[in-house]
Amino acid sequence: MGRVSNVAIWGKKENKDADPETRENRKKAGPIRSLWQKFRGIDWKNPVNKWKLLFVSLVGCIVVFGGGYGVLSFTNSPSFCSNCHEMAPEYSTFTASAHNQISCVQCHIKPGTINMLTHKVKSLKEVYYHVTGVPKQIVQTEEEAVSNGNCQQCHSLNRVVTGPNGLKVDHQKHIKEGIPCITCHSGVVHAQIAARELNVEKNHDAWTKQNADKLIEKKFMQPNMGTCIDCHNKVNNGEKPWEEPSYNVPVNPEEPDKKENEKTSPEETQKVILEALKSNTEANGSKLKIPVGCSTCHSKDISVPKNHLTAEFNKNHGTEAVSQLNQCLSCHEDSKWSREISKQDIKTLLKYSDVTKKYVPNLATAKEEANNNTFCKSCHSTTSSKPGT
Numbered sequence: 001m002g003r004v005s006n007v008a009i010w011g012k013k014e015n016k017d018a019d020p021e022t023r024e025n026r027k028k029a030g031p032i033r034s035l036w037q038k039f040r041g042i043d044w045k046n047p048v049n050k051w052k053l054l055f056v057s058l059v060g061c062i063v064v065f066g067g068g069y070g071v072l073s074f075t076n077s078p079s080f081c082s083n084c085h086e087m088a089p090e091y092s093t094f095t096a097s098a099h100n101q102i103s104c105v106q107c108h109i110k111p112g113t114i115n116m117l118t119h120k121v122k123s124l125k126e127v128y129y130h131v132t133g134v135p136k137q138i139v140q141t142e143e144e145a146v147s148n149g150n151c152q153q154c155h156s157l158n159r160v161v162t163g164p165n166g167l168k169v170d171h172q173k174h175i176k177e178g179i180p181c182i183t184c185h186s187g188v189v190h191a192q193i194a195a196r197e198l199n200v201e202k203n204h205d206a207w208t209k210q211n212a213d214k215l216i217e218k219k220f221m222q223p224n225m226g227t228c229i230d231c232h233n234k235v236n237n238g239e240k241p242w243e244e245p246s247y248n249v250p251v252n253p254e255e256p257d258k259k260e261n262e263k264t265s266p267e268e269t270q271k272v273i274l275e276a277l278k279s280n281t282e283a284n285g286s287k288l289k290i291p292v293g294c295s296t297c298h299s300k301d302i303s304v305p306k307n308h309l310t311a312e313f314n315k316n317h318g319t320e321a322v323s324q325l326n327q328c329l330s331c332h333e334d335s336k337w338s339r340e341i342s343k344q345d346i347k348t349l350l351k352y353s354d355v356t357k358k359y360v361p362n363l364a365t366a367k368e369e370a371n372n373n374t375f376c377k378s379c380h381s382t383t384s385s386k387p388g389t
Contacts, residue, residue: 075120076105084130088207089199089215090138093190096216102154107146107189111153136201139194139252142245151181166299167223179242183231184223186250191220195250195341203346214353215346228297230339232290233272251340269337269374294331314379322366326359332375 042049081104082091094100099107109119129135140146159171174184186192193199198215199207207215234241241247275292290296294304307313307320321328335342359365370376 075123076103078104085204086130086138086201088204089193090190092207092209092212093193093216096212097189097191097221099189106153107150108144109150110147111149133201137194137197137199140249142249145180145245145249146182148175148181151185155181167297168299169223169297177242178240179231180248183242183248184227186227186248187220187222187224189221191216191218192250192341193220194252196220196344198344198346198349206346206350211350214350217349220341224339224341225297225336226339229272229292229337232292232296233275236275236289236292266374266377269334270378273337273375273378318366321370322363323361324359325361325366325369329369329373332373334374337375 044050078091078094078100081087094104105116105119109116157172157175159169161167161169161171169184175181193215231241272292307317
């Protein structure tokens with residue numbers, strides 16, 4: 001037994017000094033080392049082997065780059081975004097918007113390959129959010145805001161547009177001032193559902209194909225008149241609000257203090273309304289850098305209704321206010337004169353979306369509106385017995 005033991009010991013010593021290419025060592029080599037040894041053993045002087053290497057390399061490149069391109073293309077498609085349950089509100093509003101023929105990344109990733117790859121790496125956190133269930137609501141941050149470069153891939157700067165409601169906007173002047181497109185067009189695709197708090201976690205199940213049209217409300221996809229008024233008013237006070245990144249994205253409802261600070265007080269709204277009335281009545285006499293009257297943004301044909309031009313309208317419009325209050329509110333509703341958007345209840349929207357509200361002339365209703373509407377209160381007190389008196 002002792003002799004066998006000595007042989008074994010000497011055998012180990014012999015293995016340490018043995019040729020690394022021995023059959024026993026090749027058995028012990030790992031898979032990577034084995035491949036490398038085989039690769040080194042190839043006769044590269046043989047032209048056939050060189051062609052084999054070229055073919056294998058070509059196939060490898062096709063697999064790697066083709067697979068990578070396929071992954072990028074798939075993750076860039078709206079259908080990929082729709083796979084996540086929490087994206088139902090965003091996907092539903094996208095399909096109902098005028099931008100539903102382009103991919104999400106054309107707006108949400110700045111142009112350029114580097115930006116594309118960088119965004120993909122950063123987006124890995126979305127996988128974490130999907131698994132862990134946070135955040136409760138998807139909101140657009142200042143860092144991820146849609147840039148003018150994205151918009152200009154499709155839209156020209158040389159646009160003086162007269163759109164719905166006789167709206168006239170010189171886009172080139174706004175762009176030259178450095179105003180981001182999203183300052184005015186924040187709801188063009190997703191109908192400002194974050195500001196309305198309709199995309200919180202508890203509401204995801206309500207965003208079905210059948211309910212989408214009831215929840216979107218096209219008016220939230222158009223530029224908000226309150227934003228125009230607020231911005232023009234700030235410019236007249238020597239400010240350039242768009243230079244603050246947070247001004248250009250919707251207020252995050254998950255930051256209650258910030259949302260509260262963004263609210264326009266009734267006194268501020270009243271001041272803006274009075275300035276608007278002043279700039280409308282003073283022909284070229286306003287000292288404002290940018291007037292905030294109707295004619296600033298609307299064409300002359302609809303800027304001021306004809307019945308407003310009668311000599312005694314300011315004193316005697318009560319009767320008309322009662323008879324067509326719904327038309328009055330189409331311009332003079334408080335929410336149209338302020339920038340912020342109020343929170344909405346998704347159940348209420350679904351319940352009453354199909355109900356056509358027809359106004360029936362009613363003195364009590366008109367009087368109540370006059371006492372609570374900031375626009376009305378700009379001219380007469382809440383104690384007036386009749387609108388317009």
